[in-house]
Amino acid sequence: MIIPESKTEKPSMMLAKLKSLVFIDTLIFELSDATASSLRAVLKDDKGKVCSMFETEVEPAQKSFCWNGLNDLPYGVYTLELSGGKEEQLMRLVKRI
Template structure:
């Protein structure tokens, strides 16, 4: 596992602790319970251990989401809950 979410429940921001190879490209997609992509981002890892905040999620409706992460080598999914 190359990412850990600080909390599986979020309101408007996701906080991630990432451990991936420096300079690797991290791709993240947040999907709703129907599998539709609601938000996505792509960033370059500045170093092997990195904390990241994904902001701007306050407009999403509350519910269950799946966070899909890929660093080019590994892929992972996490179940998250958006609350109001």
């Protein structure tokens, strides 16, 4: 039996999860144990335009961090690209009133 190549790949590790996928002016990340020593987050609008970027160093004991200052972004749907080391994670977010 031949197993398709995609079935043999290991699922990627989750770098972090968000407290909520709906935000107003702040994103709060809950870090996984496998999080890299640094994280980069890029927030893109529904057309793919980069609206905001954030980079931070992560301490081994750090469990969460906040990305403040997103209140100037227009309301709508965004894609968050989170990367650390070789891992990358995409999330769909909504900014609301």
